[in-house]
Amino acid sequence: MKKINIGILGLGTVGGGTYDILRDNRDVICRRTGVDYEVTRILEINQKAVEAHGVDPSVVTQNVDDILSADDIDIVVESLGGIEPSSSWMLKALENGKNVVTPNKAAVAANYGKLKKAAEDSGVQIRIEACVGGGIPALTAITEALAGNVFTEVMGILNGTTNYILTKMGDEGLSYDDVLKDAQAKGFAEADPTADVEGIDVANKLSILMALAFDRYVPPQDIPTVGITGVTMDDIAAARERGCKIKLIAKAAVANDGGLSFEIRPMEIPLDHPLAGVNNEFNAIYITGNAVDEVMFYGKGAGALPTGSAIVGDIISIMRTEALK
Ligand SMILES: NC(=O)C1=CN([C@@H]2O[C@H](COP(=O)(O)OP(=O)(O)OC[C@H]3O[C@@H](n4cnc5c(N)ncnc54)[C@H](OP(=O)(O)O)[C@@H]3O)[C@@H](O)[C@H]2O)C=CC1
Numbered sequence: 001m002k003k004i005n006i007g008i009l010g011l012g013t014v015g016g017g018t019y020d021i022l023r024d025n026r027d028v029i030c031r032r033t034g035v036d037y038e039v040t041r042i043l044e045i046n047q048k049a050v051e052a053h054g055v056d057p058s059v060v061t062q063n064v065d066d067i068l069s070a071d072d073i074d075i076v077v078e079s080l081g082g083i084e085p086s087s088s089w090m091l092k093a094l095e096n097g098k099n100v101v102t103p104n105k106a107a108v109a110a111n112y113g114k115l116k117k118a119a120e121d122s123g124v125q126i127r128i129e130a131c132v133g134g135g136i137p138a139l140t141a142i143t144e145a146l147a148g149n150v151f152t153e154v155m156g157i158l159n160g161t162t163n164y165i166l167t168k169m170g171d172e173g174l175s176y177d178d179v180l181k182d183a184q185a186k187g188f189a190e191a192d193p194t195a196d197v198e199g200i201d202v203a204n205k206l207s208i209l210m211a212l213a214f215d216r217y218v219p220p221q222d223i224p225t226v227g228i229t230g231v232t233m234d235d236i237a238a239a240r241e242r243g244c245k246i247k248l249i250a251k252a253a254v255a256n257d258g259g260l261s262f263e264i265r266p267m268e269i270p271l272d273h274p275l276a277g278v279n280n281e282f283n284a285i286y287i288t289g290n291a292v293d294e295v296m297f298y299g300k301g302a303g304a305l306p307t308g309s310a311i312v313g314d315i316i317s318i319m320r321t322e323a324l325k
């Protein structure tokens, strides 16, 4: 049986969830892939995280080159966050012939072209399913099952933290500050939650969606973006009076003449629209293709296990490729 060694950079919410799935679902993963695997090294300085996941301390390192430059690591999971040093470390791993899996949409939206080229040059893969929609397998669907379509529109709710905040403010009358703290405690929010509430995280995700669906790269900072910090209880109540809910919506469309339009902002959604029923940390992504028509994906957009599920799915794809070599 082929054996694959995995290194994880960062055992936080997502890295920890990934580690737990790889440990707890080991039998089913080995049976389905016909590959044996082991997490042989983890970069982490936080001793509490190491203990919380029952990691053998001998696996833990504080020197990233023990993973990026090790001959015996096949797959690197980069789950640190932030554009740097994550992007440089992923590039180094790829240049050293390692496959990379990452949920880091900030780094991917900023450097996808470079990362993809480095993977191609080295004959390895970079897989990014967890970058958009947490556990929702939308990117793999766009690039594989739906790849025969010309896509004309993507839209949806792409951030778990802000959807959680808007849901709890609207349905339970809780204050913005309290719900944001709750979302942080549950592991939904970014290290700096400004990225969530100002819509920056959604811009990273929409940039990735547009690159994959439309083959057009729009830097996240060029996407007109309004977050939810200006949404008040009065706005939510007024929307309810009009039979609507406020949701943070990302939209991008290609016109008949090829022109691309895109925006992110809080919008009033009629209560009978499917997006009005997408609550808490759930996300929903609509994509329209010229053959399939409209497809909607729905699921948990944030959190340790949903996001870990997407990462493990990417790891399994790589294992299957490696098993054929
Ligand atoms: N949380 C979620 O639901 C989702 C997150 N993501 C993405 O996943 C990535 C990780 O997020 P998340 O797990 O929530 O973040 P966390 O902060 O929970 O985990 C990151 C871990 O990496 C460590 N770390 C960060 N930088 C370094 C460094 N330079 N050297 C060593 N250790 C480092 C952190 O340590 P310390 O705490 O000491 O800084 C922390 O333990 C991000 O890119 C995020 O956008 C994607 C989808 C969902």
Ligand SMILES: N[C@@H](CC=O)C(=O)O
Pocket: 131, 133, 134, 158, 159, 160, 161, 162, 188, 189, 190, 196, 201, 301, 302, 303
């Ligand atoms: N902070 C993000 C995490 C997942 O991408 C979110 O809340 O959606």
